[in-house]
Amino acid sequence: MLETQDKTAEAVSETIMSNSYAAQNASSGLAPFSFERKAPGPHDVQIEIKYCGVCHTDIHFVRNDWGMSIYPLVPGHEIVGVVTNVGTHVKKYKEGDLVGVGCLVDSCRVCDNCNEGLQQYCLNGMVLTYSVIAKDGKTVTMGGYSNNIVVDQDFVLKVSDKLPLHAVAPLLCAGITTYSPLRKWKIGKGHKIGIVGLGGLGHMAVKFAVSFGAEVTVLSTSPAKKEDAIRLGAHKFVVTKDEEQVQKVAGSFDFVIDTISSAHDYNLYINMLKTDGTIICLGAPPEPAQVAMFGLLFQRRMVAGSLIGGIPETQEMLDYCAEHNITSDVEVIDMKDINGAYQRMEKSDVKYRFVIDMATL
Amino acid sequence: MLETQDKTAEAVSETIMSNSYAAQNASSGLAPFSFERKAPGPHDVQIEIKYCGVCHTDIHFVRNDWGMSIYPLVPGHEIVGVVTNVGTHVKKYKEGDLVGVGCLVDSCRVCDNCNEGLQQYCLNGMVLTYSVIAKDGKTVTMGGYSNNIVVDQDFVLKVSDKLPLHAVAPLLCAGITTYSPLRKWKIGKGHKIGIVGLGGLGHMAVKFAVSFGAEVTVLSTSPAKKEDAIRLGAHKFVVTKDEEQVQKVAGSFDFVIDTISSAHDYNLYINMLKTDGTIICLGAPPEPAQVAMFGLLFQRRMVAGSLIGGIPETQEMLDYCAEHNITSDVEVIDMKDINGAYQRMEKSDVKYRFVIDMATL
Numbered sequence: 223m224l225e226t227q228d229k230t231a232e233a234v235s236e237t238i239m240s241n242s243y244a245a246q247n248a249s250s251g252l253a254p255f256s257f258e259r260k261a262p263g264p265h266d267v268q269i270e271i272k273y274c275g276v277c278h279t280d281i282h283f284v285r286n287d288w289g290m291s292i293y294p295l296v297p298g299h300e301i302v303g304v305v306t307n308v309g310t311h312v313k314k315y316k317e318g319d320l321v322g323v324g325c326l327v328d329s330c331r332v333c334d335n336c337n338e339g340l341q342q343y344c345l346n347g348m349v350l351t352y353s354v355i356a357k358d359g360k361t362v363t364m365g366g367y368s369n370n371i372v373v374d375q376d377f378v379l380k381v382s383d384k385l386p387l388h389a390v391a392p393l394l395c396a397g398i399t400t401y402s403p404l405r406k407w408k409i410g411k412g413h414k415i416g417i418v419g420l421g422g423l424g425h426m427a428v429k430f431a432v433s434f435g436a437e438v439t440v441l442s443t444s445p446a447k448k449e450d451a452i453r454l455g456a457h458k459f460v461v462t463k464d465e466e467q468v469q470k471v472a473g474s475f476d477f478v479i480d481t482i483s484s485a486h487d488y489n490l491y492i493n494m495l496k497t498d499g500t501i502i503c504l505g506a507p508p509e510p511a512q513v514a515m516f517g518l519l520f521q522r523r524m525v526a527g528s529l530i531g532g533i534p535e536t537q538e539m540l541d542y543c544a545e546h547n548i549t550s551d552v553e554v555i556d557m558k559d560i561n562g563a564y565q566r567m568e569k570s571d572v573k574y575r576f577v578i579d580m581a582t583l
Numbered sequence: 584m585l586e587t588q589d590k591t592a593e594a595v596s597e598t599i600m601s602n603s604y605a606a607q608n609a610s611s612g613l614a615p616f617s618f619e620r621k622a623p624g625p626h627d628v629q630i631e632i633k634y635c636g637v638c639h640t641d642i643h644f645v646r647n648d649w650g651m652s653i654y655p656l657v658p659g660h661e662i663v664g665v666v667t668n669v670g671t672h673v674k675k676y677k678e679g680d681l682v683g684v685g686c687l688v689d690s691c692r693v694c695d696n697c698n699e700g701l702q703q704y705c706l707n708g709m710v711l712t713y714s715v716i717a718k719d720g721k722t723v724t725m726g727g728y729s730n731n732i733v734v735d736q737d738f739v740l741k742v743s744d745k746l747p748l749h750a751v752a753p754l755l756c757a758g759i760t761t762y763s764p765l766r767k768w769k770i771g772k773g774h775k776i777g778i779v780g781l782g783g784l785g786h787m788a789v790k791f792a793v794s795f796g797a798e799v800t801v802l803s804t805s806p807a808k809k810e811d812a813i814r815l816g817a818h819k820f821v822v823t824k825d826e827e828q829v830q831k832v833a834g835s836f837d838f839v840i841d842t843i844s845s846a847h848d849y850n851l852y853i854n855m856l857k858t859d860g861t862i863i864c865l866g867a868p869p870e871p872a873q874v875a876m877f878g879l880l881f882q883r884r885m886v887a888g889s890l891i892g893g894i895p896e897t898q899e900m901l902d903y904c905a906e907h908n909i910t911s912d913v914e915v916i917d918m919k920d921i922n923g924a925y926q927r928m929e930k931s932d933v934k935y936r937f938v939i940d941m942a943t944l
Binding site for chain 1: 875877889
């Protein structure tokens with residue numbers, strides 16, 4: 223695969239060298255790896271990566287949990303850095319600009335969804351930032367656990383210098399994934415919302431929902447998270463293992479934002495919704511959700527899914543964060559510590575996002 | 584239970600005799616049964632029942648499938664008849680009026696949902712037309728497989744004399760159950776909708792959706808239903824066992840109305856929805872629905888439930904039907920044939936609703 227790729231790259235354009243951490247197969251873990259990327263074409267931006275956030279999706283891909291991984295695999299889709307080179311037709315960016323790249327690096331650009339800026343729902347298939355075949359039909363995308371990346375200008379985001387760059391990185395996935403449904407469902411003043419799970423996504427959902435004026439209750443199995451939930455801005459906290467506390471919030475929320483991506487009981491949260499309430503699910507457990515239909519029918523409730531956000535909305539989110547001083551709570555790590563970080567993430571031992579300092583690569 | 588009930592009735596008010604078909608336990612089937620109802624109070628309307636539709640819910644209750652049946656049990660909640668007596672405070676109805684009674688005969692009348700006319704979602708518990716304890720805390724409600732019924736005027740509907748009365752009966756449940764979600768989600772011109780299942784509910788969903796201007800596709804496992812679907816007004820028909828036909832409608836519907844109340848594959852229909860599409864479920868299988876979250880996340884789709892309709896909307900639906908000449912397709916049966924009718928319903932051998940002629944009781 224790689225050999226073919228390299229030959230082709232030599233044939234059609236120059237390449238640039240990338241240093242990275244990659245998985246060689248589903249059980250290898252991550253280790254140093256060098257490869258060649260296509261040099262920037264006329265519409266591309268070359269970025270020196272400064273920080274890259276570590277998302278649960280990275281773990282799923284490294285371990286091939288979803289059966290779609292392509293190896294060698296360089297994860298990472300919460301990328302911030304500095305422009306070092308631009309193609310001849312690039313008008314939006316210049317050398318030295320602070321920029322970001324999220325989960326998407328391309329889409330068909332002609333379907334109804336792309337035309338509406340909903341590239342994440344591209345009807346002809348979006349191109350993820352890593353481990354998929356690009357629109358050229360041959361290049362495998364390689365992500366942000368790397369010293370550089372080359373991306374079409376239309377999928378590059380402007381990043382403000384007002385915020386600490388390392389704390390901006392997770393906005394590119396955890397941020398937009400929570401911002402987008404809150405905006406889509408117009409959640410704000412006058413709404414009571416529950417947020418399930420206080421992790422990378424959950425802590426951003428709390429910050430945004432509070433900023434938008436909603437009354438926010440964090441729903442968690444772990445009483446230990448209460449103090450932090452309140453510190454992050456949540457108004458209330460419910461321990462979901464406590465039957466009495468659960469009963470008290472039955473039928474009380476306009477919306478529940480469910481950030482859990484492992485198997486869990488959806489009906490517990492559905493029953494916390496008011497009439498016409500909606501639970502918005504952001505995680506995709508490997509097994510189907512078990513939804514008791516009576517819980518939906520008897521109060522005309524809804525279960526919805528939402529996936530990251532489109533490019534214009536991601537830019538809107540980044541601008542909103544710069545204006546309102548919102549960033550992710552992060553723990554910066556060295557590149558060499560990534561395998562240990564994955565282990566800690568599996569025990570939910572991170573507040574709330576690991577971010578790799580690429581200077582340590 | 585009954586003995587207590589009779590004594591109480593004697594103590595506080597007069598009673599009227601009712602002849603009916605009732606189930607004595609979960610395996611008895613239905614047989615003749617006489618009992619006393621409370622005579623109409625000041626706000627009540629006494630109705631001589633002319634026809635009563637036969638709903639799948641009746642079978643579930645007779646057999647105690649949902650574990651909530653109270654015996655002796657007189658089913659029936661698709662009731663049409665003539666007013667024979669009214670209480671002193673009844674202003675809305677007079678002797679001789681054609682009226683209907685649906686799934687509800689009472690609710691708290693003070694909660695937010697009751698105030699909005701959404702009595703079916705009463706936050707203090709609606710009172711079903713049969714097999715539940717009434718708001719007095721002791722009377723067990725008895726349904727429409729009966730020669731008469733006494734209902735508060737606020738839960739009685741006006742029925743037009745423009746339509747054949749026997750074909751109006753199923754509108755009180757099958758009609759409003761499909762009309763309500765179509766109105767709630769404003770389904771009409773410009774929408775492509777799929778309707779799953781062509782039974783009592785499904786055939787009404789087709790009639791209403793076509794009448795509201797939507798492009799309607801019936802989705803059925805049975806190719807034999809195509810001709811009838813088209814006769815009822817559907818524009819297209821998809822055999823859901825045919826992989827090729829299923830592929831053709833992937834991502835094509837704004838809404839799917841799912842009328843199936845037995846276990847089935849929801850994901851098949853979820854994948855037929857466009858971006859932001861909604862599958863509205865009207866049936867509640869005993870087992871939880873298995874919903875693959877990827878199907879919701881990747882196109883921001885929704886799963887919703889909807890339950891019958893409130894009293895004002897039920898009246899609106901009956902008026903709409905009178906104006907647009909919409910009724911249910913029915914097979915009128917004698918009361919004594921009810922057990923056989925249940926057997927035929929379980930084989931989907933009815934087009935599309937049995938209606939009992941109460942003159943045969």
